[in-house]
Amino acid sequence: MESAIPPHLQTTRSRHKRVPDDYQPPYPSFVARYKPNVDRVVMAYFGVQYRGAVPLAATEALAEIDRRLVAADAPSHRDRAHYVDQAGYANEVSVAYWDDVARFDAWFEPAREAWTGTRREGIGTFIEVLRPAVARHETLFSSLGRPEGVAVIADGMSGEVQEHAYWGGMRDRIPLSQTDAMAPGGNPELVRDGARLRVVAHDNLCLIRSGQDWSDTEASERKLYLDDVEPVLREGMDFLRDDGLAIGCYVNRYMRVLGADGSISEKSYGQSWWRSLAALERWAESHPTHVRIFGAAMKYLSTLGPSAKLRLYHEVTVAAADEQFFEYLNCHPKTGMLAAVETVTA
């Protein structure tokens, strides 16, 4: 049993963790471990948005970002996902991960100009980037052998960690929680730059990517997931998408991961932006759909343990104000963090 907080990020606490030192979780979970010299990671979401049939401009934009994502200073890992948003627009979102900010910076400016600097006919484009210090970030995996998201660029996975399977584990896994409440500061503001709309959010904005992979499940486990778990998950995701703002969820996208050839895979993830880690905690702990999901997962993993074929993971970041970048071009006004600011008029 090891701490989710790696030794080099452990510090004298001014804030306690929620469980005693002898706490034993009821089933194993694991976290991504970066090399100790990685002090910052970058996660960058590039979205293209359209309505109805796929416009030529969308296909061209995706081809262009694909070229860039394998060029010099390219990310160490990327994937792509698809969803239809609350306004009925299709969105294809490429997410890319770097563990070297200098490399990202060298790569980003021309990519940004190409993506949100030039208006394309019939599509919107957006960029959402975090570049958090590793102390502001945590991951959790229900099993080993198939890292996803930011964990792909890590050095490897931990052994069994202590801080999970209880409410508060998410916070306790973030190294900064040892000394900081991570309270949100201020409100998101809109900055107009010609047709580009940027959102300047606030200190301690929170991002979660929470993923599901049922590709290895068989027979009864597959049926259990698809019939009993996924509909409840979807209900919770829909709530956050449609009614999240009142409880501090600015954005929620429940997306299906696409294969390299654009086909629909048996993986999904929810990506959501929150006013604070505390707001995410409150929703997770009290919303009936999530409580049911948590309860089902606890029971499921406690019973099946490492033999469960369903793979669950998440990554959570609480970003400082200067670690964030949001830019939207020609998107509808409820796209991403635009939904978090006052009415946007064209």
Added chain:
Amino acid sequence: MESAIPPHLQTTRSRHKRVPDDYQPPYPSFVARYKPNVDRVVMAYFGVQYRGAVPLAATEALAEIDRRLVAADAPSHRDRAHYVDQAGYANEVSVAYWDDVARFDAWFEPAREAWTGTRREGIGTFIEVLRPAVARHETLFSSLGRPEGVAVIADGMSGEVQEHAYWGGMRDRIPLSQTDAMAPGGNPELVRDGARLRVVAHDNLCLIRSGQDWSDTEASERKLYLDDVEPVLREGMDFLRDDGLAIGCYVNRYMRVLGADGSISEKSYGQSWWRSLAALERWAESHPTHVRIFGAAMKYLSTLGPSAKLRLYHEVTVAAADEQFFEYLNCHPKTGMLAAVETVTA
């Protein structure tokens, strides 16, 4: 909105509470308020135990304790409840509350001698007492107007308090949590004193009395409680009674409150002894039955609010080692805290 911790018990924190200062609970709850000069309360459980038809000795013992409970230095409040334990014994438990330790001390010694000092034919008797400093104690009520248990001896009830409706609220309401993790110390030990068996437990032993009152419910609300909620509650109570020891629950009694005339009322409560507050927290947060109960109550009270007729309350104490007293005479070896020590031979 006020803190559950009264002003005179608020202190400079070395440990944070689990929610930010701007946290707003989704429905109202209230706590008992003692007069500031009350520094300690006493809760004393007197049990009589028998098998089969009520023995004459049981009737006589109950009559005697009833006389004592209204004599000089008597408690400010008492009630009686009944349950059949895991060994098939009936138990009638009188609980009495004092807010003045000197009065309790003057009352207790002769009462103790009468209750566990003299073996009676065909019955066992036991005493379980806590006398906690008020900083080691908290209460919670879903509604005003009908205090139960220790709250009856309080000066009154608070306004709406902040620290509830989230996991960790129980701990955050205990004033000592501001500065102390309340970790358990040591293991319960048996002390033989002739036929009397005493259990010396350990620092930070935890007691919860968690009550339900459905006497005011009507029609659909009554049906909802009795058909949907109570069976789930009972399942959780049975789990703790039969399998609690492995997770740190030494004892659980799910009891029906008796009226003054001995009739069965429409009130019940669970009384359980725990190795630690942390063990109680882990069960409450992860055991499917309790998670379901919590979720149902959250939904229910968020919807009905003050118009709900079902009344829920609890009182929780984390007692120092010298605030505890456990004594058993002629009881079966799994009675109360006897179940927490190694095998007891007659």
